[in-house]
Amino acid sequence: MPFHVGSGCLPATISNLRINRIAQSASPPEMSLWEKIKEFFCSTHQTEALECIWMICHPPAGTTREAVVSRFEQLRTLAYVGCEESIQSGRHGEGQFCILDADSQEILSVTLDDYGNYTVICLGYHETHRFTLETEQGEECAGPAEGTPQVPAEYDTAWAEWEMAAPAGESLDRAEMVQEMRACLNSGNAVLNVGESGLTTLPDCLPAHITTLIIPRNNLTRLPALLPGLRELMVVNNNRLTSLPALPPGLRDLTVVNNHLLTSLPELPSGLQTLSAYGNQLTSLPELPSGLKKLSVSDNQLASLPELPSELSKLYADNNQLTGLPELPSELKELAVSGNPLPSLPALPSGLHSLWIHHNQLTRQPEIITGLSSEVTVYLGGPLPERILQALQDITSAPGYSGPRIHFNMAGPSVHWGTRALHLAVADWLAPVREGEPAPADRWHVFGQEDNADAFSLFLDRLSETENFKKDAGFKAQISSWLAHLAEDDALRAKTFAMATEATSSCEDRATLALHQMQNVQLVHNAEKGEYDNNLAALVATGREMFRLGKLEQIAREKAGTLALVDDVEVYLAYQNKLRKPLGLTSVTAEMRFFGVSGVTVTDLQAAELQVKAAEKSEFREWILQWGPLHSVLERKAPERVNALREKQISDYEETYRMLSDTELKPSGLVGNTDAERTIGARAMESAKKAFLDGLRPLVDDMLGNYLEARRRLN
Structure with a gap:
C-alpha cells in the first residue's frame, strides 16, 4: 500500500502521515472542499477534521444516520466559534x-434517506452508496408504464434519437448521459444520477427499474413523465425548472431544492414521508399527506402553511413570509421558523426538542420558551432587546x-451599511503621511481583487466599533503594524x-475573537516559515501560547455546555480576555x-488558570514534540x-501494515475488505507515528532542552 509523508508543517496533535495519506488517496473534490474550509479549524484540529470529511465522503459499509449526525457534530465541535454555523446537521430535514462556503453556498451535501441511499454531492462530484434493504412486507413492485421500452434495443433506439436531437454544444453531454443510462440498465443499479451535464432536456424514457432519480444542476425547463416505480426524486439547482410533472404514487421522498423559478408543487402522493423544498419561490403548498414526517420549506415566499399532518416530527420553514402557524402536531420534535414576521406562536408540543425562532416579531419570547422542558434547546439568535435579555437572565x-437551554448572540446593527473598497478600510488604520509621499494604503488597491477581500474590509470596519478601538490607545497602532505584515x-x-468571512456574523465581540484567531494564525505561520529558526526561545514561547489557548478553548467549550442561557462567542472570549495577563497571551486584546x-x-476564571498551568507543566x-512548526524548524x-527518521517512518508503516495484513486479514479472509484495511492502516499509522516521535525526542531535547526546562513563570 503506498504511503506518503508530508512536510511536517502542521501544528501539534497533527499526524503528518495521516493528513498526507488522506490528501493523496482522496478524490479531488474532497481535497478541493478541504482547501475551501480548512481555515474553519484551528491548526490543532485540522487532521481530525480532514479525517471526518474523508469518512463523510466515503462512508464505510453499515453507516447509520446516527453516525453521519455524529460526524457533522464532530466537525462543528472542531470548528472555530462562528464557523460551526457553516456546518449544518439536519437543518433541512433529519437525513440532510x-x-x-464563505458565501453561504452549499459545497458539500449529504442525503441519507429511509431506504438505504447515502448520496454525497461535493463540488460537482456525485456518488450514491446503496445499502440493501428488505422490501416492505406486503409491498409490490410497480410494473413499467405503458409504452416503456422492455428490452435494451428499444432503449437504445429511443436514446439514440434523443442524442441525435441535441442542440449545438450539448452533443457530448447527451452522449455521456446515454452511456450512464446504458450502464444503469445493464447493471440493474436502482439509482440513476443525471449529473451536472448542462442538459436542456432528458429522454422521455429512463430505465424502468430505477427507484431513485437524482437530477442536480442542469439547464432543464421540464422533466419527462416520472416512472411509476420511483420512490425517491431529487431535483437540485435546476434553475430554469418552473414546474414538476405528476408525481408517482409510490414516491416516499421528494427533494426539490434551489430551483429559483419554481413557484408551485403538484399534488403530493399519499405515501410521501419526506418533503424537502427549500430555496425555491413557492407561494403556497398543496395538501400535505397524512403520513408526512419531515417538511423542509425554508427560503421560499410562503405566507401560510396548510394543515400539518399528525405524524410530522420535523418542520423547517425559516425565511418565509409567515404571519401565523397552524396547530402544531403532538409528534413534532424540531421546529424552525426563524426569519418570519411571526407575532406569536401556537401552543408548543410537550415533546419538542429543538426550536429556532430568531429574527421574528414575537412579543412574548420569555413566556413562550421558558415554560418548555429542560430537554429542549432554543435558538434565539440576536440581538435581543435588553428587556427580554434581562428577563431571560x-x-x-x-x-x-x-427550563430549556437557550442559545443567543449579542449581535447588533453595524454603523457601516455597505462594503467599502479594501484600500479605504485599510487607510483608516494607517498613520497619515507627509504631503507628496505615497500613501501606504495605495498598495492595497491590488489586494482588493483577492479572494475574500470584501469580507476583510467589512471586518476592519467592524473592528472600529469594538471596545478595544474605543478604550485601548495602542490598539490602532497594533492593527497598523499587523496590516503592514x-x-x-x-x-x-x-x-x-479567508478567516474574515465569518468574523462579522454576530456582535462586535465576534470580531474581537476573530482577530485573536487571525493573530494566532500569524504566530504559527511565522514559526513555520522560519522566523524563529535562530530564536528558539521565541519558538518555545509561541508554542506555549498555542498550548494555553487550546486548553482555554476546551475549558470554554465545557463551560458553554453547562449554561442554560448562552452566547458561545462571549464564553470563549471571556476566558481569553480575562486570563490574558495571567497566562501571558500576547495575541489577545485587552477589552x-x-x-x-x-x-x-x-471562580471559573481562577479554576481555568490553575487548570491550564497544571496541564502545561x-x-x-x-x-x-508533535507541533508542526517545530518539525519545520528541525527539518531546516x-x-x-x-x-532519516521520516524514511524510517515510511518503512515502519509498510512493515507494520504487511504484518497486520498477514496475521489478521489473511486468516480471516478480509484481504480486499475496505473497512478492515482502513482499520489496520490506521493502526499501522499510529505505530509508525509513535516510533517517529520517539526517535525525534532526543533531537528535540538536544536543541530545546534548556528552553523547555526554564519554563517561563506565569504570574
Missing part, C-alpha cells in the same frame, strides 16, 4: 447535512430553573482574508464588551536526522 439564573506576506494574507452576559464567573513537553536545522 451540508457544509457552506433572571429566569434562567433563578434557583431550581428547569499582511501586506508583505501573500500566504498569510490569503489565510487571514471585550459583553462579559456580563458570558456566564463566566471569577505535565503535558507541554509531549505536545510540542537538522535535515539529515529528520529525513
